Amino acid sequence: MQNLILLSDTTEHTEGTEGGHAPENPLGFVPVEFVLSLVVFGLLLFLIWKFVAPRFEQTFAERTQAIEGGIAAAETKQAEADAKLAELEQRLSEARHEAARIREEAREQGAQIVAEMREQAQAESSRIVEHGKSQIEAERQQAVTSLRAEVGALATGLAGRIVGESLDDEARQSRVVERFLADLEAQDGATSGSVN
Amino acid sequence: MFGITMAASGDEFVAPGPNSFDFDAVPLFHLGGLAVTKPMVQLLLGALVVFVFFYAAARRATLVPGRLQFAGEAAYGMVRNSIGRDIIGSRDFLKFVPYLVTIFFFLLVNNAFASIPAIQFPTFSRASMAYALAALSWVIYNAVGIHKHGFIGYLKLQSVPSGVSPAMYPLLVPLEFFSNILVRPATLALRLFANMFAGHLLLILFSTGGLFLIEYGGVGYVAGPLAWVLAIAISFLELLVQFLQAYVFTLLNAMYISGALADEH
Numbered sequence: 001m002q003n004l005i006l007l008s009d010t011t012e013h014t015e016g017t018e019g020g021h022a023p024e025n026p027l028g029f030v031p032v033e034f035v036l037s038l039v040v041f042g043l044l045l046f047l048i049w050k051f052v053a054p055r056f057e058q059t060f061a062e063r064t065q066a067i068e069g070g071i072a073a074a075e076t077k078q079a080e081a082d083a084k085l086a087e088l089e090q091r092l093s094e095a096r097h098e099a100a101r102i103r104e105e106a107r108e109q110g111a112q113i114v115a116e117m118r119e120q121a122q123a124e125s126s127r128i129v130e131h132g133k134s135q136i137e138a139e140r141q142q143a144v145t146s147l148r149a150e151v152g153a154l155a156t157g158l159a160g161r162i163v164g165e166s167l168d169d170e171a172r173q174s175r176v177v178e179r180f181l182a183d184l185e186a187q188d189g190a191t192s193g194s195v196n
Numbered sequence: 197m198f199g200i201t202m203a204a205s206g207d208e209f210v211a212p213g214p215n216s217f218d219f220d221a222v223p224l225f226h227l228g229g230l231a232v233t234k235p236m237v238q239l240l241l242g243a244l245v246v247f248v249f250f251y252a253a254a255r256r257a258t259l260v261p262g263r264l265q266f267a268g269e270a271a272y273g274m275v276r277n278s279i280g281r282d283i284i285g286s287r288d289f290l291k292f293v294p295y296l297v298t299i300f301f302f303l304l305v306n307n308a309f310a311s312i313p314a315i316q317f318p319t320f321s322r323a324s325m326a327y328a329l330a331a332l333s334w335v336i337y338n339a340v341g342i343h344k345h346g347f348i349g350y351l352k353l354q355s356v357p358s359g360v361s362p363a364m365y366p367l368l369v370p371l372e373f374f375s376n377i378l379v380r381p382a383t384l385a386l387r388l389f390a391n392m393f394a395g396h397l398l399l400i401l402f403s404t405g406g407l408f409l410i411e412y413g414g415v416g417y418v419a420g421p422l423a424w425v426l427a428i429a430i431s432f433l434e435l436l437v438q439f440l441q442a443y444v445f446t447l448l449n450a451m452y453i454s455g456a457l458a459d460e461h
Contacts, residue, residue, distance in 0.1 A: 024214065024218050024220065025214070026214045026217055026321075026323060026393060027323050027389075028323065028324075029323075029324055029327065030322070030324040031324075032230065032236075033235065033236065033322055033324035033325050033328070034324045034325070034327055034328045034331075035328075036236055036239060036325075037239060037324070037325040037327075037328035037329060038328045038331075038332060040239050040240055040242075040243045041243070041298070041299075041302060041328070041329060041332065043243065044243040044246060044247055044298050044302055045294065045295060045298045047247050047251070048246075048247065048250060048294045048297060048298045049294040049295075049298075051250075051251055051254065052247075052250040052251060052253075052254045052268075052272070052294070052297075053272075053293060053294040053297065055254040055255075055257045056254055056257065056268070056269060056272050056273075056276075057290070057293075058257070059254075059257040059258070059259065059261075059265075059269070060269075060273075062259055063259055066259055
C-alpha cells in the first residue's frame with residue numbers, strides 16, 4: 001500500500017518537475033548507496049564474525065565432543081561388560097569341570113570302598129568259616145579222644161571180666177587197647193565201603 | 197481494444213518504470229545534508245534484523261539448544277555445511293563461513309523486504325547496492341587467490357587452462373581471464389539486481405494495473421481482479437526468487453573462493 005503511495009508520490013513529483021528531475025538510469029552508479037552498502041555489510045560481517053560464528057562453532061565442537069565422549073564411555077562400559085561376562089563364563093566352566101571331577105572321584109572312591117568292603121566281608125566270612133571248621137575239628141578230636149578213653153576203659157573192664165586177668169598194669173592195658181582199636185579201625189576201614 | 201477505450205476515458209494509465217525505483221526525489225529524511233532514502237534505511241534494517249536474530253540465538257549457546265538457538269543453528273549450519281563445507285572443502289571452509297553466512301542472510305532479508313507488508317521494496321533493486329556486494333566478492337576471492345598462490349601464480353591459475361595444448365593459449369588465455377576475472381563481478385551484480393528489479397516491476401504492474409482496471413469499470417471489473425490474482429501468484433514466485441538469488445549469490449561466492457584456493461588443476 002505504502003508502495004503505491006510512494007509510487008504515486010514519485011510520479012506526481014516527476015510530473016510536477018518535468019524537465020527538472022530526469023528519470024535516472026536504473027543501472028546508474030550512486031556513490032552514496034555503494035559506500036553505504038559496503039559499510040553496512042562490513043559492519044554486519046564484523047559483528048557476525050566476532051559474536052555469532054565463534055559461539056556457534058564452539059557449541060558445535062562441544063556437542064561433537066560430548067557425543068563422541070558419550071560414545072567412548074559407552075564403548076568402555078560395553079568392553080567392561082564383555083570382559084566380565086567372559087570371566088563369569090570361564091568361572092562357570094571351571095566350576096563345571098570341578099564338579100565333574102569331584103563326581104568322578106566320588107564314583108571311583110565309592111567303587112573302591114565297595115570293593116574293599118566286599119574283600120573285607122569275604123575275608124571275615126572265610127575267617128568265620130575257618131574258625132568254625134577248626135572248632136569242629138577240635139571238638140571232634142576231643143570227642144574222639146574222650147571216646148577212645150571211655151571205649152578203652154569199657155573194653156578193658158569188659159575184657160578183664162571175661163578173661164579174669166587183671167589188666168591193671170598200665171602199660172599192658174594201654175598196649176592192649178591200642179591194638180584193639182587198631183584192629184577195630186582196620187576192620188572199620190574194611191567194612192566202611194559197604195556201610196557208608 | 198483496451199487502449200482505445202482507455203484513451204477515450206481520458207484517464208491515462210501510468211505504467212511503472214524506472215521511476216518506481218527512484219527515491220532520490222522522495223527522501224525519508226535528511227541527515228547532515230545527505231538525503232536518506234527508503235532503500236538506505238532498509239539496508240540498515242536488514243543488517244539489524246540479521247544481527248539481532250543471530251546474536252539472540254548465539255548469545256547463550258548451550259549443548260542442548262533451545263528453540264531460538266536451534267533455529268539459529270539450523271540457519272547458520274545450512275550455509276556453513278551445504279554451501280561452505282561442500283563447496284570450499286573441509287580444509288579451508290571455516291574461515292569463510294562468517295562471510296558466507298553474512299552475505300546469504302543479508303541478501304535474504306533485504307530481498308524478502310520486497311514481500312513484507314509496509315516495506316515492499318527489494319533493497320537490491322538499487323543497482324549500486326548490488327554493485328557494492330559484487331565488488332566486495334570480487335576483492336575477496338581475488339585476494340584469497342593471490343594470498344595463496346602469489347600474484348603471478350594466481351593469474352596463471354585463473355587464466356591458463358590445463359589439459360589444453362599450448363597452441364590454443366593465445367585464444368584461451370584472454371578468454372579465461374575475461375570470464376574468470378572481469379565478467380564475474382558484473383554477472384554477480386546484474387543477476388541480483390535484475391531479478392529484484394524485474395520482480396518488483398511485475399508486482400507493481402499487476403497491482404496498479406488491476407486497480408486502474410477496476411476503477412475504469414466495465415470489462416475492468418473482470419480483468420482487474422484477474423490481474424490481482426496474477427499479482428498474488430507472482431508474489432509467491434517472487435518469494436522463491438528472493439531465496440534463490442540470495443542462495444545463488446552466496447553459492448557463487450563460495451565457488452569463486454574455492455576456485456581461487458584450488459591447487460593447480
